[in-house]
Amino acid sequence: MLEHLTLFTTKQADFLKFLKLKYHLYHLSNVFFRDLHYGVMAFLELNKIKSKYLEAEELTKKVIDSLEEANILKKVDKLTWVLHYAEFKKPATKPTPPAKPAAKPAAPAAAKPAATQATS
Numbered sequence: 001m002l003e004h005l006t007l008f009t010t011k012q013a014d015f016l017k018f019l020k021l022k023y024h025l026y027h028l029s030n031v032f033f034r035d036l037h038y039g040v041m042a043f044l045e046l047n048k049i050k051s052k053y054l055e056a057e058e059l060t061k062k063v064i065d066s067l068e069e070a071n072i073l074k075k076v077d078k079l080t081w082v083l084h085y086a087e088f089k090k091p092a093t094k095p096t097p098p099a100k101p102a103a104k105p106a107a108p109a110a111a112k113p114a115a116t117q118a119t120s
Helices: 002-010 012-023 033-046 053-069
Strands: 030-032 073-077 080-083
Touching: 002 012, 002 033, 002 053, 012 033, 012 053, 030 033, 033 053, 053 073, 053 080
Parallel strands: none
Antiparallel strands: 030 080, 073 080
């Protein structure tokens, strides 16, 4: 199974895009071992490669090592990493200005006095 490591190193960008679609990864987001593990298994399956659970787990460790060497993953603890991949930055959102206070309603038009008719 470790011979399939080249699939992940040669198609690293494709693998990361695949993970982003599957697990909604973003630049500076946390990534967990099991997410990577299941992502590796699904990526292998996508490439028509069968894998056993434990073999894929060993391969995942190697994939993580290569992503750490490329400074894409930064280790937080033994099962958690932070993703450093600028292509996955969330688009900047322009802050909305505070709402303006509602305009005061216009004063009702004053009623005009009725014209008096002269009676003769």
